Amino acid sequence: MSASVEGALGKARRGVGVAGPGRAGAPRRGMRRGALTLLLLVLPSILLVLLINGYPLVYALNQSLHKGSLIATGDFVGLDNYANVLTSDAFWAAARFTVVFTVVGVFGSWLLGLGLALLLKTRIPASGTFKVLLLLPWVVPVVVSATAWNYLVATPSSPVPRLAEALGLGTPLFLANPTLAAITVCLFKVWVSFPFMMLMTSSALTSVDGTVYEAAQMDGANRRQQFTGITLPLIARSTYISWILMTIFCVNDFPTIYLLTGGGPVNATTSLVVLAYRTVFQNFQTGPGVAIAFLMTATLVVISVLLYRQIRKSAVE
Amino acid sequence: MSTPTLAATAAGKPRKSRAPREIIPERELKGRWWRFALLFIVTAVVLIPVLVTLVLSLRPGLGSSATGFTLDNFITVFRDTLTPTWLGNSLAVALGTVVVSVGVAAPAGYVLSRGRSKAVSSYSLLLFVVQSLPVITAVVPLFILFAKFGLVDNLNGIAIIYVGASMSVATWMMAAYFDSIPTTLEEAAWIDGTSVFGSFTRIVLRNSLPGVLSTSIFTFLLAWNDYLVAIVFLRSSERFTLPMGLQSFFQQNATDWGSVMAVAVVMMLPPIIVFATLNRYFSVGGIGGSLAGR
Numbered sequence: 258m259s260a261s262v263e264g265a266l267g268k269a270r271r272g273v274g275v276a277g278p279g280r281a282g283a284p285r286r287g288m289r290r291g292a293l294t295l296l297l298l299v300l301p302s303i304l305l306v307l308l309i310n311g312y313p314l315v316y317a318l319n320q321s322l323h324k325g326s327l328i329a330t331g332d333f334v335g336l337d338n339y340a341n342v343l344t345s346d347a348f349w350a351a352a353r354f355t356v357v358f359t360v361v362g363v364f365g366s367w368l369l370g371l372g373l374a375l376l377l378k379t380r381i382p383a384s385g386t387f388k389v390l391l392l393l394p395w396v397v398p399v400v401v402s403a404t405a406w407n408y409l410v411a412t413p414s415s416p417v418p419r420l421a422e423a424l425g426l427g428t429p430l431f432l433a434n435p436t437l438a439a440i441t442v443c444l445f446k447v448w449v450s451f452p453f454m455m456l457m458t459s460s461a462l463t464s465v466d467g468t469v470y471e472a473a474q475m476d477g478a479n480r481r482q483q484f485t486g487i488t489l490p491l492i493a494r495s496t497y498i499s500w501i502l503m504t505i506f507c508v509n510d511f512p513t514i515y516l517l518t519g520g521g522p523v524n525a526t527t528s529l530v531v532l533a534y535r536t537v538f539q540n541f542q543t544g545p546g547v548a549i550a551f552l553m554t555a556t557l558v559v560i561s562v563l564l565y566r567q568i569r570k571s572a573v574e
Numbered sequence: 575m576s577t578p579t580l581a582a583t584a585a586g587k588p589r590k591s592r593a594p595r596e597i598i599p600e601r602e603l604k605g606r607w608w609r610f611a612l613l614f615i616v617t618a619v620v621l622i623p624v625l626v627t628l629v630l631s632l633r634p635g636l637g638s639s640a641t642g643f644t645l646d647n648f649i650t651v652f653r654d655t656l657t658p659t660w661l662g663n664s665l666a667v668a669l670g671t672v673v674v675s676v677g678v679a680a681p682a683g684y685v686l687s688r689g690r691s692k693a694v695s696s697y698s699l700l701l702f703v704v705q706s707l708p709v710i711t712a713v714v715p716l717f718i719l720f721a722k723f724g725l726v727d728n729l730n731g732i733a734i735i736y737v738g739a740s741m742s743v744a745t746w747m748m749a750a751y752f753d754s755i756p757t758t759l760e761e762a763a764w765i766d767g768t769s770v771f772g773s774f775t776r777i778v779l780r781n782s783l784p785g786v787l788s789t790s791i792f793t794f795l796l797a798w799n800d801y802l803v804a805i806v807f808l809r810s811s812e813r814f815t816l817p818m819g820l821q822s823f824f825q826q827n828a829t830d831w832g833s834v835m836a837v838a839v840v841m842m843l844p845p846i847i848v849f850a851t852l853n854r855y856f857s858v859g860g861i862g863g864s865l866a867g868r
Contacts, residue, residue, distance in 0.1 A: 291770040295685045298774065299697070302682035302741060309712060309738020310704045316715035373616065381610050389853065390617050393624050396849045398799040400817040401838040404824055405623035408630070408831060416626075448620065509708040512801040516821065530710050537714055538806065550711040558703055565702055 314554075321548040326541050338548040348549060350524060351532040355553075358443055358514070358528055359507040363500055365447035370454025375488075377455075378462055388459075395452035403516035406445055407432075435525030438518050442526045446513050450506065454499055461495035462488070494568065501564045508557055529553045627842070631835035647836035656811055657837055660819035664798060665844075667729050667815055671736040671797040672790045675744050678737065679789060680782075683748025684774050688757070701742035709739060713806050720807070727809040735807070736797040744789050751785025752778060787855040795845055816841040 321338050325331030342348050373391060377384050394402065410417045410431040422428045431441045465488065473483050489496075511530045514520065520527035520535065527535075529549055537546030632643040651657045686698055716735060717726060725731030760773040768776070779786075801817045808818050820837045827833055 294770040294774075295689060298681035298771070299685040301678045302745060303697070305678060305738050305741055306701070306704055309716070309735060309741070310707060312719070313712035313715035314707065316719075317711050320715065373613075376609055376613055379606070379609060381606060381613060383610075384613075387613050387617055390621060392849070393846070394620060396795075396845050397624055397842045398817065398845060400799070400801055400820050401627060401842045402623050404820065404834060404838050405627045407824075408626060408835075409623060448623075505705070509710075511710065512817075516801065530708060533710050534802075543714060547711070547714055550708060550714070554707055554711050557708070561703060561705075562699075565699065 317547045317551055320543055321551050323544055325543045331544070334544070338544040339552070342545050342548045342552065347524065347527070347532060348529075351527045351529045351549075354439065354526060355508060355528040355530075357439065358446065358510075358526075359504055361443040362446040362450060362507040362510075363503045365443065366450035366454045366503060367458075367496070367499065369447060369451040370456075371458050373451070373455045374458035374462055377459065388455075391455060392452045394448050395450070395456075399449060399512045400516060402449065403445070403512070406441075406517060410441060432518055433522055435522055438522055438526050442514055442517055445517055446507065446510065449513060450503060454503065457495055457499040458492060461492040465491045497564070497568060501561065501568075505557065505561065508553065624842075627835050627838050630831045631839045633832055647832040648840075651833050651836045651840070655823065655833075655837070656814070656819060657823075657840060659812055660814050660816045660837075661840060663729055663813065664816040664841075667733050667736070668794050668797040670733045671740065672793045674733070675737045675740045675793045676748075676786055676789055679741060679744035680748050680779060680786065681774065682741075682745045683750075684752055684778060686745060686749040687752035688760075698746075701745055705742040709802055712738075713803065717806060726807055727813055728807075729813060729815075732800075732803050732807050732815070733797070735803050736793075736800065739800075739803075740793045740796050744793055747789045747792060748782075748785055751782055751788070755781055784855055787852060791848060791852055791855060794848060798845060 322333060322335060323331045324334045324337070377388055381387070409415055412418070413428050413430065415431075418428050418431065429437055432438050469487055469491075470483055473487055478486060508528075509530060510528070511534065514526055514528055514531055515534070518526045520531040530553070533546050533549040533553070535546075536542050536549060540546075631647055632645070634641065634644050634646060686694060712735075720726050720728075720731050725734070755778055759777050763773045763777055764770075799817065800815075801821070804815050804818045805821075808814055811819070811822065814822065816837075820834075820841055823837050824834050
């Protein structure tokens, strides 16, 4: 491994072309030294990734094959944990909510972010100020905004339920009714995430050459045709990337859900992460808990690698 | 005679050069105000939770007959609760994470930026996979490991995890910035006999303040906002960081909204200050952009 890294890095060093013709002897030593330096520069990062990400992954895989607790690993049980998890209703209910949460989170925040980015691109007074203010939901810590949302919707005497009552809509129990709680959590996620989408889309839109639109106008394309025919295709790459990142953010999200509902009522908002957390740290069943996390991880890694390939492919085109 | 001519040219010139923009059709102008109104309403609705937090923190506390705005809640919270400790813990952990993370990610990013080889690009792919791993998978094994070294309920312990968690994105962000620095400077230095390490620290790193700042902001926010690692690893309230502190305080004083929101404001101010002062370097898009480039 180390030899191949050094060889590869040596090639990299050569790639930037220090060695001119007729200097073949001296730079070769320098090249080796350079490769070693590059290896040393990247080494701390490799060690950290191995410690914080690699080691736990291997350990977790092992743990998921044992019947253990937080203190002891316990007996080897093979794939029993996976079998138990995959046949439990709680797992599939959590998987279903994770999918709903992710789909609403990704496309909800994307649509809102795209709309606002397009709006901000047009000539509007004080658009700079609006842009800064609209980023606040992303900047404010989730713990803080969850507290604020709790204040706004949690109890029947909170402002939003009272407002709904005044409008004659009854007194909705946003966090006590399973369906409403799921909707509220998804809305909260969209609220937290749309500034990210807005920024990604905004920076993609600024790189679109304005003359393309002029040409399209000359050819008689109307606004909608310009949007679907020019804007969307030109920001497609950035859009895919933002979808992938947001999918990862949503599936791995713990605080947005846990701080608002704790996974309830009656597990209606329990995602896979919340289920894994509860299984390990509240029911102290390490094996099944880690198995849940691991199934989720494996799915995400496969999705990520496939999508990463897709981006690279579109980069070549 | 000469005066009107001057005035005419003075007024005429800019109008001439800006002609297509100055004359806005009435329909277009009307549309502009509609869009402004729409944007204003959306922004106002979006900001309600933030405004509510701020307003409640400034309102007089329970049982007080005072009206208007006051800083009483902040005084109470800082005097009678552990808020100052939590704030100190959060600052120490976040700043420590920034220093170590940038210190490790910058050299690694340099290698990713300048290296053109299989090994380098597979490390880049590894970082991408690592980025998508849920923290929850890592947390259980790390909890067991850290327990052996006394790193549970320990601020160093969570800082180590934050450094690891920020590593892939921080490395990409640094690499993306280094990509924008031309290699010609380094090549010239190498011909003069400078070592690779020397050219990295003296030439590349020196010109990378914006990249370092962007990466620092990202890392700071990650460490400052984290809740999952904190809830697993921190046990005693004197070791809480602000997210844990705010959450426990909220659970114990759920009706005393003034005090709860005062703690919340203490927690949201540093990110907002960082964002307001270093707005230029706040590049969420940079993360995606750097990802796209590799």
